[in-house]
Amino acid sequence: MSILSGKNILLGVTAGIAAYKTAHLVRLFIKAGAHVKVVMTPASKDFVTPLTLSTLSQNPVYSTFFDKDEENEEWNSHVDLGLWADYMVVAPATANTLSKMANGVCDNLLLATYLSAKCKVYFAPAMDLDMYKHPSTKKSIESLQSFGNVFIPPSTGFLASGLEGEGRMEEPENIVSFIEKDIVKGLPLFNKKVLITAGPTYEAIDPVRFIGNHSSGKMGFELAKEAANLGAEVFLISGPSNEIVSNSLIQRIDVVSAEEMYNEVHKIYNTVNIAILSAAVADYKPKSIANQKIKKASDSMSIELVKTHDILASLGKIKKQQFLVGFALETNDEIKNAKKKLISKNLDLIVLNSLQDKGAGFKKTTNKVTIIDKFEKISEFGLKSKAKVAQDIFNEILNSIYA
Structure with missing residues (x-):
């Protein structure tokens, strides 16, 4: 049994090619015994479908403040989502979303939920080599860490641009393992x-x-x-x-x-x-x-x-x-x-x-x-x-x- 068993995990998905990995990430969280809900930025739906993540998470996927049908509009409360979560994980976290998180910009449901979350927040960057090395990206990461958010470093490998280097989102298995180890380290009987x-x-x-x-x-x-x-x-x-x-x-x-x-x-x-x-x-x-x-x-x-x-x-x-x-x-x-x-x-x-x-x-x-x-x-x-x-x-x- 994983330390994540029974925990509520809110996964934030942003618009990077690494979003395709989130299907596997959701499955691993579910396998660990966690309850998973997914919040997507509108543009991330170009990379992975809400239907896929909804099916795997066994929960509705949220991407807008309102769910619209022919007769009714239903409010998706970012406050309720933030309160529900034991842990929030933003993966992939693009340079754009990192900058907005670091500066309090709130122009979509994911960012509103992040700003409302009272739980520990993990973020796993994913972007091209030069974007990751850019001083503004480094500054965003440092700011988020200063807020108490936990940085899951990207790995080195082949990138969507064809280049090879640092900026590749960490593999889902490693993300889950990283979070489990980080949680254990904060527990009162760690190392006992x-x-x-x-x-x-x-x-x-x-x-x-x-x-x-x-x-x-x-x-x-x-x-x-x-x-x-x-x-x-x-x-x-x-x-x-x-x-x-x-x-x-x-x-x-x-x-x-x-x-x-x-x-x-x-x-x-x-x-x-x-x-x-x-x-x-x-x-x-x-x-x-x-x-x-x-x-x-x-x-x-x-x-x-x-x-x-x-x-x-x-x-x-x-x-x-x-x-x-x-x-x-x-x-x-x-x-x-x-x-x-x-x-x-x-x-x-x-x-x-x-x-x-x-x-x-x-x-x-x-x-x-x-x-x-x-x-x-x-x-x-x-x-x-x-x-x-x-x-x-x-x-x-x-x-x-x-x-």
């Missing part, structure tokens, strides 16, 4: 590494049977998604789970047993900034595992159990710069038991679940948590989707780290 454990562990009795629990892994997976949304490189170590995650910033590592999870966590722990252990790890495992399926030979069967490694406690003992977060699932004396775990395991934060709360617990899409920090400050939250709970947890983490 986050370790998250999720799901249950299965402790084998024989080749067929195991001791496990009802954890689905939903909470841990939502935490991994939120960490990636905040720009972190994420290591998601998961026990058996049907949950799916797809994000280039998330590396999923599948394990089965508590022993496997312990080993994988310790391989990574010293390299991370934040560790959140949300997995429901078995406290005990069979002392010995049968090589063959145990046959039903009597009315009862005894299995000797031994303790598994306490992964959370082991990390608390070797903690250096890491911010360590644990989970506590309790059925009685919830706050008291959570505080005890917070202190005994050297945590920075503990997230308390109670099975007494309706809508919380295993396999639910919702959760209700109480978060306690190392100063024993208690923050209680209502019943929410696990995605919203993940946001609350990371808000508490960021507030603690950057307080």
Whole structure:
């Protein structure tokens, strides 16, 4: 999943031959999971048709202030378009449009929308070699950057004039990659590494049977998604789970047993900034595992159990710069038991679940948590989707780290 997934992207298309590339650019934004609307200058329609971009974007294309038919005129609000967008991308940006953007000229819908936009604006110039090198073009680019707009430099290659040089609009794949990387750089967990454990562990009795629990892994997976949304490189170590995650910033590592999870966590722990252990790890495992399926030979069967490694406690003992977060699932004396775990395991934060709360617990899409920090400050939250709970947890983490 791309960082652009779910975002609203407003693409501004101007009258350059590179406008033919915008069809592919729209497709790439859609493939990344973004919602796309297109605003064209009137002259750009000589290079690529509104029908093409409308079909690909799955939205109407705008080029005039009014849409006219036989009986009605409908106003295309540049203000609404500007407010709708999470990001605006002007590509190709001709020398003419760059100059108008830099000087506040407002003689078409695209320019009016640009001047109304409250979001970050990217612009990708496209023009002939000498036009790009001209001092007025350079001045326009510098002015736009001084406004906070983001410059996507053109590449060098064959130009429509037959010349070869700088001024060719960057390829659509590179534009999308440039924007993704720029967005990530501005996120609070950029250049940070986050370790998250999720799901249950299965402790084998024989080749067929195991001791496990009802954890689905939903909470841990939502935490991994939120960490990636905040720009972190994420290591998601998961026990058996049907949950799916797809994000280039998330590396999923599948394990089965508590022993496997312990080993994988310790391989990574010293390299991370934040560790959140949300997995429901078995406290005990069979002392010995049968090589063959145990046959039903009597009315009862005894299995000797031994303790598994306490992964959370082991990390608390070797903690250096890491911010360590644990989970506590309790059925009685919830706050008291959570505080005890917070202190005994050297945590920075503990997230308390109670099975007494309706809508919380295993396999639910919702959760209700109480978060306690190392100063024993208690923050209680209502019943929410696990995605919203993940946001609350990371808000508490960021507030603690950057307080």
